[in-house]
Amino acid sequence: MSDANLFPGVRVILVETTHPGNIGAAARAMKNMGLTELVLVNPYNFPNEKAVYRSASAEDVVQSARVVETVDEAIADCQLVIGTSARERRIPWPLLTPKECGVKVNAAAEDNQTVGLLFGREAHGLKNEELQKCHFHLNIPTGEAYSSLNLAMAVQVICYEILQARLGGSHLPPDEEVWDQPFADADAVEHFFSHLQQTLIQVGFHDPDNPRQLLNRLRRLFNRVRLDRMEVNMLRGFLSAINKLGDKRDP
């Protein structure tokens, strides 16, 4: 479709959606996460300007949505069909978490399969006969007090996990993050600590004969932060300015 489509062949299928605003919001949620193939099964009120409005910059997804009459039509060429479902069903079905769904969809997409993700009606979800057309059911865990997600929110969570699974492992551990300054080396930090200690004594805040835990705690503080070079320079500049003030006072 376009650069916006990171998952060709993976389609979101909204079944008998009542509120066109939800269609637009779902389209935006999809495009945010790199999905653009939207199929609408017998939507109640579509096309509709509310769908366009709520889609924001995903109007292209709304405009190119395929409208069909039945779920069968929507999934006819799919090799993998996953349906969202509330928890308890009479007949248990293979159940995926959103995360597992993300992994499974990526695996299928890499295998050039066509994937259908079915989302049911706002008020009643998917019917049993629709759920029985699915290879897997999918349940989004919630708090017990209120388990019914808005339709577009459910689309958001599932598409988020699909992109997460794609990006997986690409995230650097926190201390490898890009930083704008090189980290200070231990020697520079050690000189800073000496300078800090002298200055604490100079201003009368630290008594070397009664040290308590002051220096240890300051050491822990500044080591915890992993100082970069510019920070060490700033802190030492500050200490030097204090030193000068003290020197002028006691000539």
Place this chain on the structure above:
Amino acid sequence: MSDANLFPGVRVILVETTHPGNIGAAARAMKNMGLTELVLVNPYNFPNEKAVYRSASAEDVVQSARVVETVDEAIADCQLVIGTSARERRIPWPLLTPKECGVKVNAAAEDNQTVGLLFGREAHGLKNEELQKCHFHLNIPTGEAYSSLNLAMAVQVICYEILQARLGGSHLPPDEEVWDQPFADADAVEHFFSHLQQTLIQVGFHDPDNPRQLLNRLRRLFNRVRLDRMEVNMLRGFLSAINKLGDKRDP
């Protein structure tokens, strides 16, 4: 608050939200995931029936939302502040993925800390000075073609990951190990920053007419370290000792 609140002390803070519908949708997203503490900073159009309508069965969350004037007021008693941010900032900040955020928020909640999750304006996000009040920034990965999530969708993804981390029994990252001191709240840290700024001016190291990035960088340094209460007291004691030295010099 109620059985619906699985995360007492964890608050979602929406800053200058323009569309009341987004407030309602965010409230629903929160309650679905077991969060109920909502704070609105200077909302544009609230109370509003659209907020109630979009909240569906989370009307209680909307009705009990606390409305305040400033971000400072919203985070004053927080020991952990996390702000959502678009990717590129001039000064990089410690960055969390949504999943890491979920783990961190759970660790803080178990430690009875008060946590503030800041979400910015629909059109412009959080301002730089608001982001600089945060310990961590949070970025939701997206496709490149369309990176701007709807506000309530962002709330949904983050609250989803918070509940996921609770359900997943995840391990604490090393820096969340048991600490011997309670963490300082945002209000105390803000007073420290004011005191630091005055002292930098007093010793002639900081020129308010030519600030460059000095204060921003010091803010980043001390927010990155997540100061505990005793550290704030020590640092303020040091600053007071410097002030006294300066005062003696200029009687």
